[in-house]
Amino acid sequence: AQSVTQLGSHVSVSEGALVLLRCNYSSSVPPYLFWYVQYPNQGLQLLLKYTSAATLVKGINGFEAEFKKSETSFHLTKPSAHMSDAAEYFCAVILNSGNTPLVFGKGTRLSVIA
Amino acid sequence: GAVVSQHPSWVICKSGTSVKIECRSLDFQATTMFWYRQFPKQSLMLMATSNEGSKATYEQGVEKDKFLINHASLTLSTLTVTSAHPEDSSFYICSARAGLSSYNSPLHFGNGTRLTVT
Numbered sequence: 001a002q003s004v005t006q007l008g009s010h011v012s013v014s015e016g017a018l019v020l021l022r023c024n025y026s027s028s029v030p031p032y033l034f035w036y037v038q039y040p041n042q043g044l045q046l047l048l049k050y051t052s053a054a055t056l057v058k059g060i061n062g063f064e065a066e067f068k069k070s071e072t073s074f075h076l077t078k079p080s081a082h083m084s085d086a087a088e089y090f091c092a093v094i095l096n097s098g099n100t101p102l103v104f105g106k107g108t109r110l111s112v113i114a
Numbered sequence: 115g116a117v118v119s120q121h122p123s124w125v126i127c128k129s130g131t132s133v134k135i136e137c138r139s140l141d142f143q144a145t146t147m148f149w150y151r152q153f154p155k156q157s158l159m160l161m162a163t164s165n166e167g168s169k170a171t172y173e174q175g176v177e178k179d180k181f182l183i184n185h186a187s188l189t190l191s192t193l194t195v196t197s198a199h200p201e202d203s204s205f206y207i208c209s210a211r212a213g214l215s216s217y218n219s220p221l222h223f224g225n226g227t228r229l230t231v232t
Contacts, residue, residue, distance in 0.1 A: 032217065043120070043207055043225035044158075051218075090157065096217050099163075101148045102209070106157045 002027040004074075004091045006105035014113050019063075019078040021108050023091030026072065033074040034092040034102065035065055044090070050074060052096070061085070086112045116142050118210045120224025127198055127231055135193045135227045137208030143188040144210035148221075149181075152205040161206075164191045198231040205229075 007022040025031055032051045036044040048059025055067040065076045074091060091105040117140040127133050137147055145166050150158040162183050164170045170183035180202075182194040191210075195202050207226040213219040 041124075041205075041226070041228060044223045094217050098217060099146055099165075099211070100217050101160050101163060102221060103160070104150075104158045109155075 002031050002093045002095050002103060004033075004093045004103065004105040006089075006091050006108050008108055009106065010109045010111065012111040012113060013081045015083055016080050019076070019081045019085065019110065021076040021089050021091075021110065023065075023074045023076065023105060024072050025074060025091075025093050027093060027095065029096065030069070031093045032096050033065075033067060034094070035059065035063070035074075035076045036090045036092060036104075038088045038090065038107075047076070047089075081110075081112045083112050083114065086110055116140075116210075116212055116220070116222045118144075118208065118222045118224040120208055120227055122227060123225060124228040125230070127229070129199055129231055130197055132194055132196045133198055133229060135195075135206055135208075135229075137191045137193070137210065137224050139189045139210045139212070139222070142210075142212040142222075144191075144212060145188060145214075146211040147185060147191040148209040148211075149183060149191075149193050150207045150209065152207060152226075154205075158207060161193075195229065198229070200231045203229055203231045 003026045005024045034049045035047040048057045050067045058064045092102040119138045121136045147164045149161045152158045162170045162172045164185040172178045185191040208224045
C-alpha cells in the first residue's frame with residue numbers, strides 16, 4: 001500500500017528564511033503526490049500536486065516541490081518564509097489506479113519566527 | 115472553483131445523543147465522497163468511502179453502526195455519529211471527488227466539523 005512519511009513534526013524558521021518540509025513516499029508504482037496546508041480549525045487547502053508531468057511543481061503562495069524518484073521524495077520548499085505561512089502542512093499520496101482516496105502523512109507544523 | 119460545503123462547522127452535544135454532519139458539493143456532482151477524522155495535532159485518518167446509491171465502505175477499526183454514512187444523491191453525503199461519547203470528539207472532514215470515480219478526478223475538501231461531546 002502507498003504511504004508518505006513526513007520527517008519532522010515541527011519545523012521552525014525565521015521570517016525570510018528558506019522553508020524546507022520533507023516528505024518521502026512509498027509506493028509500488030509511481031504515485032500522485034500532494035501538499036496541503038491547514039490553518040487552525042479549518043479544512044485543507046491544496047498547495048500543489050505532482051501527477052507525473054513536470055518533476056518540479058510550482059504551487060500557490062510561492063511554494064514548490066520537486067519529485068525525485070531516485071530518492072522517493074517530494075519535499076516542499078519556499079525561498080522566503082512569511083509569518084502567514086505558519087500552519088500545519090500535510091503531504092499526501094494517491095495511488096494512480098482506481099477510485100482511491102488520499103492517504104495523508106502525519107503532518108508538519110511550521111512556525112515562523114519574526 | 116469547486117466548492118464543498120460542510121455543515122455544521124462546529125457542534126456540541128451531550129453524551130448519548132446523535133449528531134448528523136452534512137457534506138454537499140455545491141457546483142458539481144460527486145459520485146464518491148470520503149470521510150476523514152482528525153484528532154488534535156494529528157493527521158487525517160480515512161474513516162469510510164461513500165459512493166452514491168450504494169453502501170459505504172468502512173476502514174478497518176471504524177464501527178459502521180456508530181458512524182452511519184448515507185450518500186443518497188450526487189451532491190449530498192451525511193455522516194451520523196450515533197450515541198456519541200466524549201471519545202468521539204474530533205474534527206471530521208469530508209472530501210468529494212468531482213467527475214468520474216477515478217484517481218484522476220480532483221478531490222475537494224469541506225472546511226470540517228468540530229464535534230465536542232460533553
